[in-house]
Amino acid sequence: MSPLRKRYRLASRRARREAGVPGVRGAHKRRGVLLAQVLVLVLFATLTARMWYMQVPQAGHYHELALASHTQKLIVPAVRGKILDSQGRPLVRNRTELTVTADFHTLLNQPDDGAAVLRRVAEVLDVPFARLRDRVRLCGPDTGRPCWPGSPYQPIPLAEDIDPRVALQIMERKTEFPGISAQQMAVRDYPNGDMAAQMLGYLQPITQEEFEAREELRAQFSGVDQVGRDGLEYVYDDRLRGTAGTRTLAVTSQGGVNGVVEETPPKPGMHLVTSIDQKVQRITEDALKAGVERARSEGRPTDSGAAVVLDVRTGNVIAMASLPTYDPSVWQGGIDQATYDQLLSEDAGEPLISRALQGQFPPGSTFKVSSLSAAVRNGADLDGTYSCPGSVHLGNRSWQNFEGGGHGSVSLHKAIVVSCNTVFYQFGYDTWLQDGGTSPKDDPKEIMADTARGFGFGQPTGIDLPHESSGRIPDRQWKQQYWEDTREQSCRRAEKGYPEVAEEDPGHAAYLKRAAHEHCLDGNRWRAGDAINFAIGQGDVLVTPLQLARAYAAIANGGTLYEPRVARGFLSADGTRVEELEPVKAGTLPIDDRTLEYLQRALTQVPKEGTARGAFDGFPQDKVSIAGKTGTATMTGSEDSAWFASYAPADDPQFAVVAMLPEAGTGGVAAAPVVREIYEGIYGISGAEPGAGGDAKPKVGEPAMPGAAPPEELPRVRSDGTVAPPPDTGD
Template sequence: MKRTAAETAASNARMTRRGILLGGAQLGFMGLLGLRMRYLQVDQADEFRLLAEENRINIRLIAPARGEIFDRNGVIIAANEPSYRITIVREDAGNVEEVIARLSTLIELDDAALNRAMTEMKRSAPFLPVAVAERISWEEMSRVAVNAPALPGVTPEVGLSRLYPHGPDFAHVIGYVGPVSDYDLSKIDDPDQLLLIPRFQIGKVGLEAKREDKLRGKAGTKRVEVNAVGRVMRELDRREGQPGDDLQLTVDQKLQSYIQARLGEESAAAVVMDCNTGEILAINSAPSFDPNLFVRGISVADYSALTENDHRPLATKSVQGTYPPGSTFKMVVALSALEAGTIDSKTTHWCPGHLQVSNRRFHCWKRGGHGHMNLETALRESCDVYFYELALEVGIEKITNMANRLGLGVKHGIPMSAVAGGLTPTKEWKARNRDTPWVIGDTVNASIGQGFVLASPLQLAVMSARLASGKAVEPTLVKSINGIDQTVPAEDVPDLDVNPNHLRMVRQAMFAVSNHRKGTAYSQRIIMDEYRLAGKTGTSQVRNITAAERRAGVIRNEDLPWGRRDHGLFVNFAPYDNPRIAVAVIVEHGGGSSAATPIARDITLQALFNGDPPLEAYPSKDRGRIRSQQERLRQEYLARQSNDRGRA
């Protein structure tokens, strides 16, 4: 059919519009293509020319600065120091053995470190740098830098290494860092790329490990241009990472260092807490070790010396060690009986020196007995029979319930390694764990902190703080993170939910322990009225005393081998009228409470006076010895400070 003129005109118009659209699209495409070609050929010409000449651009991670750690007064206790090292990238080096041979003519290479580096290169990605020499001098660094053209893939670097300026004083609290191991990586589902860098260091134990997420920071990146032989030509751009958070602890460095010196080479532990807030002012284990050895790579000889020492310097006894609390547990039994209504302040029991239970005789420490005892005199003189009687009346379930309320048998959540929960047994616990029924003798043993009962020095300090304040204080180790306070104000700490009158009775008895002439700690009292302490001695047996030995005479602790002697314990709070601090001390195999009590008194006074107390705080008979002790410890402290400055 022949089209009309109108139809022909309409068809031509449509064709014209389509032509214009197609032409415009083609022009637009050509324009974009032209712009892209200009960008590649003009703007990026230099970069692609370098690539064409067998150069390339690498992206490398920048390790962030690890967060630093300070004491409560701002004294640095874990720092970062510059460290010079030499790294090599396997794929840039080509013939690694030949490059290392050249490098060894410039600097001395440690055979063990070199073997370790070669192993790491074989199992890590070829583009990752591996350290072949660490902690080198500036002169060695300069020699390598000058000869860089002859050392493909080799780069002298300035990094940061961890430094613990107070050495052993904080080793068990802070712990130490070390290179990431295969074991570390196996515990992480999606590891941070930083952890894949050979020899990158992370927290291994202590606070360093428990707060790794805060301290590590976030990696940065840099783009570097390297030539065909792997030499870095220039840095193209850099994106800095995020440094780790700085942590401030509740611990006082001066007090911590004093206690470490006071404990000396004893196998011992001590904890000092603020009674009203739970802040830990000092937490020590002895003997200790230098954590800097682990950062730098501890030798076999040094490590063997630590592991073979029978005083276990690597163990964090303050939180990891659990011990029979001995007579320090008697406050728990006393409070449980008061709360149950089975006794009051006037209730007495007769102590003939033993208690017959079924076919077994349970002895008092005083062979001839104490006679009639009430609550105060029984705690004051630590009569065992009185507490045997209380425990039989109250029962183990109520005793354990009170122990838990006072912080025993509870795993406290402070960021230290291997924090133990201790043990406050029940009938159900024994049936489940020992597959035997609870017997009455188990209750009698528990009443004096023996048998199945176990507690750590930290838990005993918490118990003392709660008895002193009547508050359910929780131990706190981190005071602030990047300046943001993490502690709980004293007014926000909940009450202990124990009758205040009952607490007052127990506190009065503890005061008598240290201030009454018949008290078991009277010889180690504080005589300045405004600083008098209230405490409780404890001796925990580590061996069974047979009936035959009792008939012949119990062997004295000093006549036994060290490992068979009794542990010595002491817990206290001070000042009695306005409690500020709580202290717990244990001396392993010290031969009894007399080993722990003088240490606890010295620590208490040092904390109260924020330094050496006046000699007038001590009984006159002790002042000459204390003066000599203070001078000796002062000289030791100054010597350690000098060593610390040299280490820094």
């Protein structure tokens, strides 16, 4: 740089300083200060906005978070609704029992974790200390059972249904029993003992797996609540259970409770009104028990049975009985393994099973209402005459009439009244031939099977009870599938035989081996014998007593098949809500009006002059006319099983009644008397007394139901919470 330029720059700087003009370095400093000030202002504004957001819009959220470490929320179960009969009488209700409970945190704060206290309680209650110690253990992933699956802030039950005098010993010595209390707790009560046990169901605690797997349960269950496990308790659990409440407790860091922060009361469950009539249910069960006892006194091996009473106009279940049965109170307080195993054992008759809707049996001649309808659909003449010999040769073998008797030429009416098997054998054989026999057509009509399905057989009825069986209506397709599923086992048996059977019955073992050999070779063929047996409700045909009752109810009401229902409606605990369930139509019988009327007339004569005449001798059929059909089912290796399916009054049907007793003998001797006793109870016919000339005159009393008919309205809840009968029946 030249000396002249250097002097010029120095003079310029001096002039700017004198004029107050900043230099480049000063300008940079000022700009930095300004940026710092702006940054501070922005950060302050952001902090202010964040504080406002947290303290105003999010105040509630952070308030809850703050409380979370100092509160515990508990689920408060609602009072479970009752199960009532059609008159409002309780079938299942609630009662309170005195329960000794423990406070988990109070025990935990003891020097020995409450062991000494529990030992003193065990001594007073006369129970093992180990049992009480297990009850207060909290359940966890690695905790074995038993343990406490509920909240540690809930009272833990140590012993239920305690004598007040025992509880008083604890309450009067509170200093010796810190954390121990006695309080009333609600439990399910069965005022009628074992009546309708399988239908009503039972309660069991919700499992830890269910509680953890289903989010919706955690909002309604505390982890120790009970849920329906069978019957009506299971199907209508959500309505009976009600809506749980919540209680938020203020707790200390040591787990002590300081008080209630917030509480939402629970809403009681709805009362379930059933179509069951308590008196008719008792009558039905007593008649069934008497029938089993009579059969056993005659040397029959029967030890079980089922009976069903339906309202033919709606499909509602009036009564449903199954033997053997059990007392549902065994589930209260937890069931021990020995009792549970007994309920499932064959030796005890598997009393948990309802034979009315789960038992599957060959229906015998009660099935002929379907076979006759199928024959008419296939072209048989309702007005024709048919040969009823003692035996008939079909499909390379002879088929016998029941007890070998013949009736000559008969109408279809008489074929039903006297239950002529040989007429129906011929129907089954003819339809088999028309479909191609063992070389079936591409699209066989299968008229017998198709008609049976139209009567509701071979499929669940849709009743509002769990675990219903479907029965079985076999046909060519079923036979093929069954053969594929069982061929390997049959071939193995055909080779090895049945040595376990041969030890007691060599003849039966030889028969089973021949049958296994035949099935192994070509068991998929629908043979003449299959079709012949089908026509009289034998062979592979299986139905449930409920299915048969529904079919006869449809015959009685003009052809409508209903879905059977046990529930009639719901009542709120305070009576402000009433919900009535309407009957559900499931279909119509696949027969025309003329065939239906023909069947009705024939069935009316069975108790008067047919196979049920002896059972109904002396019954006042001029007052209450019975229509029905006997059935005697035979199975290889078992004695005859008895059926009677019916409805009444025949001229204005109201009830369908079916009884079934396995291995009890013939339908007319073993099952029909059971049904008679049920009708006698329903209509108030208490028996017969000798009259002039030795005639038996029935004694007529009060019918089990007012007017011998189900009530048209539901019961009602009074202002005090008690339940009154329906208005049309009076208090």
